[in-house]
Amino acid sequence: MMLLIGIIAGLAAGIALAYFILTPLAVKKAKDELELQLKSAKQDSESIIKRAQEEADHLKKKALLEGREELHRLREEQEKDFKRDREELKQWEERISRREDNIDKKEEAIERTRQQLDIERARVEEMKEEAEKKLFSLADLSMEDAREIVLRRAEEIYEHDLAQKLKEMKDHYDEEGNRYAKWVIVNSVQRYAADYTGDITVSAVSLPSDEMKGRIIGREGRNIRAFEKLTGSDLVIDDTPEVVVVSCFNPLRRAIAKMTLDRLVEDGRIHPARIEEMYEKSKKEIYSEIKEAGQEALMKVGIPSMHPELVKLLGRLKFRTSYGQNVLQHSVEVAHLAALMASELGLNIDKAKRGAILHDIGKAIDHEVEGSHAIIGGEIAKRYGEKVQVVNMIQYHHGETEALTPEAVL
Known part of the structure; x- marks a missing residue:
């Protein structure tokens, strides 16, 4: 019995001793393995971060390169556009210069024709005096009768030629005027392009x-x-x-x-x-x-100031349509075109813009007042201090009054 107890006690002591000896070793081993794993994970993360940084640098360089290439391409396209515009402008200047030269030559030709006509008139006077002398010597005529015969004969000879010449000159200048007017309009429209959007109800x-x-x-x-x-x-x-x-x-x-x-x-x-x-x-x-719309419209066309009531009425045109088009947008477009055409023709640009943007101002209240919107608009502009020329431009734009200035015809 005592032997059994001794054996059991020895086993217990051995197990306890083994526990105290082996446990620190296991802990140390686990700790070492954990440190190795942490070190490996750290190295992996650093490697991933490094690869990500390299990839980011690569993408950044690629984006910068592509951006520079796109900027270079855009600059080249812009240079081409500028060059083309300069060439077109140069061509227009050359055409205008040739047209001016032709006009100068035609004026010189007209002056020569006028001088020739003066010479012809002088020759007619000489012929008339000579004819009078012959008539007096050949016929028993009074001075008045002889003069009447000579004048009638001279009219028969030269009246048709003079009338034909004047008609040719008139037709020529009418044709030149129409051609130049069309050129001014086309050039102005090409220089100003605007979007159009029809309103709905x-x-x-x-x-x-x-x-x-x-x-x-x-x-x-x-x-x-x-x-x-x-x-x-x-x-x-x-x-x-x-x-x-x-x-x-x-x-x-x-x-x-x-x-x-x-x-x-x-x-x-x-x-x-x-x-x-x-x-x-x-x-x-x-x-x-409405007030903001009126002020914005004036800023778009470069008109610095206007009576506040006219600004409000102008803004109301934002909520008015005519033939499916917004009237305020139409007024701004007309003002831009009038300014371009006035510039081409050497007219007063500010006056042209002012009359053009106000030309439909009567439509802001024409449903409240009897009369045409052109006449109503002119009266409103006059009431709020616009000049006579601007008032006339508004009232003339449908031909209901006579034009007082070239700007009104625009």
């Missing part, structure tokens, strides 16, 4: 859900009636999902109505009082936009 408003249509209509239609009466526009509510259409031939009213409906939909509270509140806010914002 409806605007769509997106809804978050079709349930909103019922709220817009309101109980027994009271909301839609209040909206249409207040804005002067029609609401088209059909089966199209999540869309309501604002319809109105007056673009200004349509813009205010659309903004009002957008705000009502966003707010969610739709009833007559709220409709009126949103309408007033939208109207105020649109009229502020």
Whole structure:
């Protein structure tokens, strides 16, 4: 029994001793393996970072190279365009120079013709005096009778030639004038190119859900009636999902109505009082936009100042169309073209731009006042301090008055 106990005690002591000896060794081994793994992972990460950095540097250099090549290509294209434009300008200058030379030569020819006519008239006078002497010697005629015969004969001989010459000169200068006018117009149009966009008479408003249509209509239609009466526009509510259409031939009213409906939909509270509140806010914002549009139009054409009321009326043309084109955009384009044509013809550029941008100003209120928009526009411009020449340009542009200046004809 004691032997068994001794054996068991020895085994226990051996196991304990082995534990205390082997455990630190296992821990050290695990620690060493972990350090090796960490070192390997660190080396791998450094390698990955290095490769990524090299790849990034490569891509950066490639992008810089491609950018330089694209910049070089764009510069070459720009140089080609500049060279082509310079060549075209040089050709136009040469054509103008040749045309001026031809005009000078023709003026010299006309002067020679005039001198020749003076010589012919002097010769006719000599012939007339000689004929008078012969008539007096050959016939028993009074001085008055003889003079009448001679004058009638001279008229018969030279009247047709003079009339034909004058007609040829008139036809020639009419043809030259028309050709030069066409050249000025074509050259001005080529120098100014603008986009054209036709306006429409409806605007769509997106809804978050079709349930909103019922709220817009309101109980027994009271909301839609209040909206249409207040804005002067029609609401088209059909089966199209999540869309309501604002319809109105007056673009200004349509813009205010659309903004009002957008705000009502966003707010969610739709009833007559709220409709009126949103309408007033939208109207105020649109009229502020009108003023900004007028000022922006003047800046585009380079007109530094104008009466504030004229600026507002000009801005209202943004919400007016004529033959499908926005009238404010049309007025700006006409001002640019008038300035280019005035430059070609040596006319007053500032006066041409001012009359051109205001030429349709009467359309801003022609539905409120009786009369043609040209006459109305001239009266408005005069009321707000525009000069007589500018007023005449506005009223002449449909031929309802006589042109006082060459700029009015533009």
